[in-house]
Amino acid sequence: MARILSGKELAAKMRQEMQTELTELKSKHNLVPSLSVILVGDDPGSISYVKGKEKACAYVGINVQKYKFDADYPQADLLKLITDLNNNPDVNGILVQLPLPDHINEEKVLYAIDPEKDVDGFHPINVGRLMIGAPGYIPGTPHGIQQLLLRNDIDISGKHVVIVGRSNIVGKPLALLLVQKKPGANATITMCHTGTRNISDFTKLADILVVATGRPHTVNAEMVKEGVVVIDVGVNRIEDSTKKSGYRLIGDVEFEEVSAKASAISPVPGGVGPMTITMLLHNVIQAAKKQKGISKI
Ligand code: GUN
Numbered sequence: 001m002a003r004i005l006s007g008k009e010l011a012a013k014m015r016q017e018m019q020t021e022l023t024e025l026k027s028k029h030n031l032v033p034s035l036s037v038i039l040v041g042d043d044p045g046s047i048s049y050v051k052g053k054e055k056a057c058a059y060v061g062i063n064v065q066k067y068k069f070d071a072d073y074p075q076a077d078l079l080k081l082i083t084d085l086n087n088n089p090d091v092n093g094i095l096v097q098l099p100l101p102d103h104i105n106e107e108k109v110l111y112a113i114d115p116e117k118d119v120d121g122f123h124p125i126n127v128g129r130l131m132i133g134a135p136g137y138i139p140g141t142p143h144g145i146q147q148l149l150l151r152n153d154i155d156i157s158g159k160h161v162v163i164v165g166r167s168n169i170v171g172k173p174l175a176l177l178l179v180q181k182k183p184g185a186n187a188t189i190t191m192c193h194t195g196t197r198n199i200s201d202f203t204k205l206a207d208i209l210v211v212a213t214g215r216p217h218t219v220n221a222e223m224v225k226e227g228v229v230v231i232d233v234g235v236n237r238i239e240d241s242t243k244k245s246g247y248r249l250i251g252d253v254e255f256e257e258v259s260a261k262a263s264a265i266s267p268v269p270g271g272v273g274p275m276t277i278t279m280l281l282h283n284v285i286q287a288a289k290k291q292k293g294i295s296k297i
Contacts, residue, residue, distance in 0.1 A: 002259040002260075002265045004265065005148055005266040005267075007144070007270060008271075010147070010148060010275065014147070014282075015056065015278060021285065022285065025289070025294070031292055032288075033093070034288070038097065039068045040071065040104065045237075052277055053095070054066065056280075057281065060285075071101045072101070075105065075109070079108070082094065082109065092284060093283065094114070094117045098169075110122045111123065119287055121138050121143075121283065126138075127168075130176045138177060139170075140278075141212075144272055144278060144279045146185070148271070148275050156178060156208070157187065159207040160207045161178050161189050161208045161209075162189075162202055162206035164193075164203065164209070164213055165233070171210075200223040205225070207228065208231070209230050211233060211251070214234055214236065215252055216250050218253065224261055226261050227263045229265070230266065231272060232267070232271060235251070235269070235273060236251070251268030255267065
């Protein structure tokens with residue numbers, strides 16, 4: 001039976017470490033990092049993610065200012081708010097929760113954020129920095145996956161990492177992160193996507209398999225080799241009348257059957273999700289320290 005890679009446990013440990021660091025930052029430098037979170041519309045997933053981010057920030061000692069707008073909020077007003085936050089020295093990080101309503105151009109909004117406050121790591125400047133291995137903000141999910149592996153003593157160097165899914169916030173930045181010639185990376189990468197023929201030809205070759213398609217049942221036991229390490233990034237809501245909420249969460253991987261073959265696997269929920277938020281906290285702390293001249297990144 002596979003070892004469970006608990007993001008929930010690791011995130012709790014890392015958040016405690018951050019809480020200690022922030023207590024020290026406050027007493028030594030009178031610094032309390034600050035994050036502005038913008039939520040437009042009422043997508044239930046986004047509302048729940050933002051709640052999780054607010055709670056985690058409060059726990060470690062990061063101030064959060066939340067801006068919540070109706071789905072018809074004009075793009076021009078959103079861009080004006082971002083400019084104001086860019087210019088406000090009391091704001092260290094800016095996060096616009098995605099997805100945005102259809103009338104808003106996501107690219108325009110993400111490009112408007114000052115790259116030094118872009119704690120999501122979605123601005124092309126930070127994407128470019130990741131591409132060339134320069135210091136910058138790394139998106140939370142790929143960074144969280146890397147930490148989940150490393151802090152469970154799973155070596156990445158020299159391994160064949162197969163990534164299923166080519167999104168800009170998971171698949172592509174993860175490939176860039178793990179291919180670098182650096183400690184904690186140095187992997188051989190294969191990326192699979194909707195254009196890949198016979199995906200299982202590739203997934204069967206993985207030492208580490210990362211599944212981020214947003215589709216339940218993407219990977220089953222027949223598609224993996226014995227001893228594989230599996231990271232399931234999917235968060236899919238499935239109707240379940242036995243739950244108070246009316247739904248439960250499942251990943252992209254057939255957890256039970258794949259667990260029987262894998263050496264380690266991350267669960268859903270309690271796997272990658274808590275790590276994503278934890279690495280966001282890390283970026284906010286880095287941003288605050290850098291902006292106050294306490295550390296470079
Ligand atoms: N929507 C889904 N994941 C993310 C994320 O990591 N950051 C933001 N801002 N929106 C998201």
